Amino acid sequence: MPMPLKNHRATGRVTLADVALAAGVSPSTVSRALRGERAVDPLLIERVQAASTRLGYVPDPAARALASRRSNHVAILIPLLSNALFVDLLDAAQKTLRAGGYQTLMGVTHYDASEEEQLLREQLLHRPAGLLVTGLDHNPATRQLMASTQVPCVHLMDLPAQPQAEAPHCVGFRQTDAGAAMTRHLLARGRQRIAFAAAQLDPRVMQRLYGWRTALQAVGLHDRALEFLHPAPSSLALGGALFEQIMRQRPAVDAIFFCNDDLAQGALMAALRLGISVPSQVAIAGFNDLTGSDQMVPTLTTVRTPRARIGEAAAQMLLQLMHGEEPEQAHLDLGFEIVHRQST
Amino acid sequence: MPMPLKNHRATGRVTLADVALAAGVSPSTVSRALRGERAVDPLLIERVQAASTRLGYVPDPAARALASRRSNHVAILIPLLSNALFVDLLDAAQKTLRAGGYQTLMGVTHYDASEEEQLLREQLLHRPAGLLVTGLDHNPATRQLMASTQVPCVHLMDLPAQPQAEAPHCVGFRQTDAGAAMTRHLLARGRQRIAFAAAQLDPRVMQRLYGWRTALQAVGLHDRALEFLHPAPSSLALGGALFEQIMRQRPAVDAIFFCNDDLAQGALMAALRLGISVPSQVAIAGFNDLTGSDQMVPTLTTVRTPRARIGEAAAQMLLQLMHGEEPEQAHLDLGFEIVHRQST
DNA sequence: CTGAAAGCGCTTACAG
DNA sequence: CTGAAAGCGCTTACAG
Numbered sequence: 001m002p003m004p005l006k007n008h009r010a011t012g013r014v015t016l017a018d019v020a021l022a023a024g025v026s027p028s029t030v031s032r033a034l035r036g037e038r039a040v041d042p043l044l045i046e047r048v049q050a051a052s053t054r055l056g057y058v059p060d061p062a063a064r065a066l067a068s069r070r071s072n073h074v075a076i077l078i079p080l081l082s083n084a085l086f087v088d089l090l091d092a093a094q095k096t097l098r099a100g101g102y103q104t105l106m107g108v109t110h111y112d113a114s115e116e117e118q119l120l121r122e123q124l125l126h127r128p129a130g131l132l133v134t135g136l137d138h139n140p141a142t143r144q145l146m147a148s149t150q151v152p153c154v155h156l157m158d159l160p161a162q163p164q165a166e167a168p169h170c171v172g173f174r175q176t177d178a179g180a181a182m183t184r185h186l187l188a189r190g191r192q193r194i195a196f197a198a199a200q201l202d203p204r205v206m207q208r209l210y211g212w213r214t215a216l217q218a219v220g221l222h223d224r225a226l227e228f229l230h231p232a233p234s235s236l237a238l239g240g241a242l243f244e245q246i247m248r249q250r251p252a253v254d255a256i257f258f259c260n261d262d263l264a265q266g267a268l269m270a271a272l273r274l275g276i277s278v279p280s281q282v283a284i285a286g287f288n289d290l291t292g293s294d295q296m297v298p299t300l301t302t303v304r305t306p307r308a309r310i311g312e313a314a315a316q317m318l319l320q321l322m323h324g325e326e327p328e329q330a331h332l333d334l335g336f337e338i339v340h341r342q343s344t
Numbered sequence: 345m346p347m348p349l350k351n352h353r354a355t356g357r358v359t360l361a362d363v364a365l366a367a368g369v370s371p372s373t374v375s376r377a378l379r380g381e382r383a384v385d386p387l388l389i390e391r392v393q394a395a396s397t398r399l400g401y402v403p404d405p406a407a408r409a410l411a412s413r414r415s416n417h418v419a420i421l422i423p424l425l426s427n428a429l430f431v432d433l434l435d436a437a438q439k440t441l442r443a444g445g446y447q448t449l450m451g452v453t454h455y456d457a458s459e460e461e462q463l464l465r466e467q468l469l470h471r472p473a474g475l476l477v478t479g480l481d482h483n484p485a486t487r488q489l490m491a492s493t494q495v496p497c498v499h500l501m502d503l504p505a506q507p508q509a510e511a512p513h514c515v516g517f518r519q520t521d522a523g524a525a526m527t528r529h530l531l532a533r534g535r536q537r538i539a540f541a542a543a544q545l546d547p548r549v550m551q552r553l554y555g556w557r558t559a560l561q562a563v564g565l566h567d568r569a570l571e572f573l574h575p576a577p578s579s580l581a582l583g584g585a586l587f588e589q590i591m592r593q594r595p596a597v598d599a600i601f602f603c604n605d606d607l608a609q610g611a612l613m614a615a616l617r618l619g620i621s622v623p624s625q626v627a628i629a630g631f632n633d634l635t636g637s638d639q640m641v642p643t644l645t646t647v648r649t650p651r652a653r654i655g656e657a658a659a660q661m662l663l664q665l666m667h668g669e670e671p672e673q674a675h676l677d678l679g680f681e682i683v684h685r686q687s688t
Numbered sequence: 689c690t691g692a693a694a695g696c697g698c699t700t701a702c703a704g
Numbered sequence: 705c706t707g708a709a710a711g712c713g714c715t716t717a718c719a720g
Contacts, residue, residue, distance in 0.1 A: 015697055026707045031699060039705060058469050062409035063697035066712045071406060081435040082635075091425040091452070103470070105447055108435070125402050126447070236639040265636070272616075272641040291426075292609070292636075295580040297616040359713055370691045375715060383689055407713035410696045
């Protein structure tokens with residue numbers, strides 16, 4: 001009578017040991033050969049790979065993580081899922097990481113520094129192979145955690161003010177420059193009383209505000225009374241409300257620069273409702289070039305931000321770091337683009 | 345001179361064994377006490393918990409997964425991240441699962457049955473504790489995988505046509521009924537020539553189409569020529585294009601029911617551009633009540649779908665299944681709501 | 689109810 | 705370049 005196969009464990013799963021037996025080598029060699037570690041005889045590699053394929057072997061991620069003290073997970077921390085910006089970032093990063101053999105674990109921080117810290121702690125316990133984190137602003141405990149861990153980390157969306165040696169790896173664009181560039185665009189279109197309207201007020205929004213302020217100060221047109229800052233999350237409804245408030249309080253404004261497209265889209269809708277003509281009475285500009293902005297009536301002038309490319313490039317950089325390589329540039333500036341449409 | 349602590353391993357991590365030593369019990373007892381397995385002396389439980397807290401012990405997920413052959417991961421398979429519907433689903437499910445101590449691993453299928461199968465295979469190798477899958481339509485191999493695995497699974501967004509005993513666990517609403525209900529709403533508003541315009545054409549969209557068709561046939565007003573089906577993904581731009589096409593080819597239509605709000609929003613914008621008045625010349629209705637629909641001019645009549653509640657309830661159901669409990673209802677119907685606004 | 693022991697399936701110094 | 709052995713940190717029958 002046939003004996004049960006000795007090389008198959010009780011779980012029925014094909015293991016490294018099974019492959020070793022089939023290939024006539026030791027488990028250590030199989031391990032090395034399969035992971036492409038050099039210093040293995042090419043002939044053995046071939047034999048191991050043949051056996052592995054024949055048996056349909058797939059490494060057990062849990063065992064691998066336990067033994068190597070490193071999982072194949074990458075944690076990505078983003079502020080919100082309700083902002084399409086971050087969804088695009090997540091989508092692109094996830095795709096690239098998956099192609100590199102990594103699983104993506106997402107954490108939503110809700111723009112809350114202590115929730116971010118908490119999430120980071122949890123993730124670190126899972127020994128992620130890498131970390132993708134939104135922004136460069138973190139509370140001290142979070143910075144401490146990231147500094148002390150050996151886990152490679154790339155920051156998204158932002159760049160350090162001055163390229164410093166100690167600044168962490170990051171992929172993004174200059175938020176301040178983008179804010180200033182759009183303001184100059186409005187000035188070039190002949191606008192004089194340009195308001196800035198913002199929601200959420202996260203650090204990147206504040207940088208755009210700073211860019212707006214600087215550009216206006218440079219031409220002596222800055223007016224503090226034209227800053228409209230609201231801490232609530234960005235949305236079409238809030239954009240409409242801000243627009244109404246601005247037109248009521250400062251009817252003389254001739255342009256409004258919103259820190260995000262959903263606000264600007266809401267403003268466009270409110271203008272339609274109120275019978276305020278855009279851009280003849282007031283110009284409206286947004287930020288990010290979110291979906292739908294090219295469909296508005298009038299179409300929305302905005303800053304196109306390379307969020308998908310940021311997600312992909314950051315994932316690529318992380319892939320390099322996880323492989324022990326140092327990327328050519330630690331700070332990758334992917335730029336931005338002013339998209340001029342009908343609303344300005 | 346002080347000896348190095350014997351109860352801390354080289355990795356510096358506090359382990360189960362450390363807690364056992366500190367509490368004066370065996371590792372097995374610590375394991376049982378911490379997981380709340382009954383049949384442990386309450387006094388010991390207390391001692392173990394005290395020691396665990398004092399040492400700051402956190403179980404290693406990899407070791408746990410390896411030993412128990414089950415991770416604390418839940419995989420969620422959704423079609424797209426570019427449709428806000430699925431992002432809301434993901435957000436809600438993720439929040440609930442996290443509260444229950446599980447990590448969420450997402451997979452994006454791009455509405456591709458073989459990509460779904462591939463993702464499922466990969467996920468299964470990671471021995472997820474549970475599975476959340478969009479829809480009830482899968483290719484035979486996928487169905488086979490789900491049937492043969494022991495991993496608990498809950499399906500999202502849809503319900504079986506007839507409540508059958510063998511149907512899998514699911515949380516959703518009746519897509520066909522929702523399609524019919526909106527059509528009857530339009531009929532009740534006096535519309536006679538009601539078109540149906542759809543994109544993506546996934547199974548749930550086809551059910552809405554079926555509902556529309558049935559409701560119109562019931563009153564003898566169904567006209568096959570008023571079905572406009574486009575396989576591309578849903579978007580504002582496509583909605584605008586469909587609207588233009590319909591108004592050109594069938595200028596006599598007095599209502600258009602779009603299968604998703606982004607299409608309807610795009611149609612509203614196109615109407616504005618073309619100077620077609622909504623609802624007086626043509627009524628427009630959408631589906632899902634996505635963000636922004638209440639801000640359109642005119643505001644958009646739509647079907648509000650309980651996607652956040654679906655995500656949460658499905659996660660709750662899965663939590664029960666993973667704990668070995670059987671939920672009261674295997675098929676949870678969370679319903680829908682017609683939201684009547686200005687566009688109809 | 690509790691503990692000793694084996695085992696989960698890998699990786700990685702350590703010898704050779 | 706290769707292998708034997710130890711170890712990663714848990715869980716889980718199996719005895720008692």
